[in-house]
Amino acid sequence: MEAIQKVREETQAWFAGNLKGDRWIWGICVGMLLSSIVVVYSASVKDAYSLKQGDTEYYLFKHSVLCILSLLIMYWVHKIPYIKFVYVTRMAVWSSILLLIFAMFFGRSVNEASRWIEIPIIGQRFQPSEWAKVALIAHLSLILARHIKGGWNTRELFMEPLALVGVVCGLIFTSNVSTAIMLAGICFLLMFVGKVPIHYLFFTAMGLVFFAGVAILLNSTQRSGTAQNRITAFLDKDVVVYQSQQSYMAMARGGLYGEGPAKSRQRRFLPEPQKDFIFAVVVEEYGTLGGLALMIAYLILLYRGLKAIEATKRPFGGLLSAGLTFVVVAQAFSAMAVTVGLVPVTGQTLPFFSQGGTSLLFTGVAMGMILSVSRGEKMDEKKI
Known part of the structure; x- marks a missing residue:
């Protein structure tokens, strides 16, 4: 027990010393990235099987690597004042x-x-x-x-x-x-x-x-x-748009509590289920409650990103944090609005959740910059 307690204390000390900035932002980003691995694997099985000669774990491995890279980029960028x-x-x-x-x-x-x-x-x-x-x-x-x-x-x-x-x-x-x-x-x-x-x-x-x-x-x-x-x-x-029709069917199947992890049926018919329409897969597998939880996570991210402005006295830091937060959250709600039929199909991916290379990595850059702002003033330099 003493050894476990020591490891726990050392781990907490490492996190306290190395992960600076808003802990809510860290928690939401890490939580969404980890959750996305399961959902992307479920949604991408069909494409992986047909496009990668039966290698159903291809996109699972690729997305997991990109999630790790995104977190490393966040960590590296947030260390920069x-x-x-x-x-x-x-x-x-x-x-x-x-x-x-x-x-x-x-x-x-x-x-x-x-x-x-x-x-x-x-x-x-x-x-x-x-x-x-x-x-x-x-x-x-x-x-x-x-x-x-x-x-x-x-x-x-x-x-x-x-x-x-x-x-x-x-x-x-x-x-x-x-x-x-x-x-x-x-x-x-x-x-x-x-x-x-x-x-x-x-x-x-x-x-x-x-x-x-x-x-x-x-x-x-x-x-x-x-x-x-x-x-x-x-x-x-x-006119019934095929993508939207399949998305509505997926969400209807999910109901309140969902079909369960990896039990989506509409992933076989949805175009790009692991990218543009991954929110439909989330609702089908985890229900309306799962979809609401994801929406609330982005709203908290919006609130904490704007609250980070309080940590800086310089206008540049406030505008930077607000602008990048708006970009990430606006893209998220745009993707979800397409899924539920509030706006035309746009092809926007869900930040930190959809499968993707460039989007994941540069979302990591953006969040790292927001976390850097949330760390507060660290340098006594000329006011900008």
Whole structure:
């Protein structure tokens, strides 16, 4: 008993000394990653069997490795004082722009969209839009922090925050309409919090909406035809979208308590059950109560991410934590809204839960940065 008590004390001492920041955020992220391994394994058995020559554990192993990598990235990033991020945000956002342009012309095309870059030798695909989301929010937070007390002029507004958001979201829009719209909305929310004059935001928003609508109607982007068809099908109540129909059936089978772990039947018919529609598998196997528990976890994550602002006296830290929290939670509720039929099918994955490489890793980066902010002020540096 003494040996067990000693091990327990040493373990608690290690966690206390190494895992800094908000413990609620740590607990939710670790809990969701561990829970996702079971659900992804259940949801991916069909695809693994048919695509990987009967190796039903293929995606289980791959997803488990990515979960561990995501946690390691969170740990490494959260150890960096958030004030140091100011030195790399500009380079990060410009590198994301170059990668988005490269993906547009030379990227790997999947589902009629060139949104992937394949890394040579290892054959792993990389989605630059995931990096762009984190980089844009981080650099936008820095720009807004430097002008938080006012002093904007027209040239400054259009050269950095407005033009930057327009370029990054415009490049993402060509291959991923839903991500571009979500990211643009969060950026405008952040600019509103950052006290950018309302009339600038209004006219810029109207311009972006107008040009995005024209692009979709003229089918001038890689995915505009798909986006237009999904919106049309969603608005037409006489049209039954196959993905949505299978999702509703899965949730109906789940009832209040669910069918039980690994007992989903609709996973055999749902397209991408381990990715876009994993929430339907969660509800089928763990019931409405399981789905509500997951929603509550994301709401707590939202609350704790915003509460992390209290740990910093610098505007940059507050804007950074708020922006990245909005990105993660907005994507989560967007994915769940698609599953229950509140919005058209978008292809958004569920952060920390869906199978995926780039999304998991860069969500780990985002949460690590939020945890870094929640650690509080550690450096006596010039106010930003």
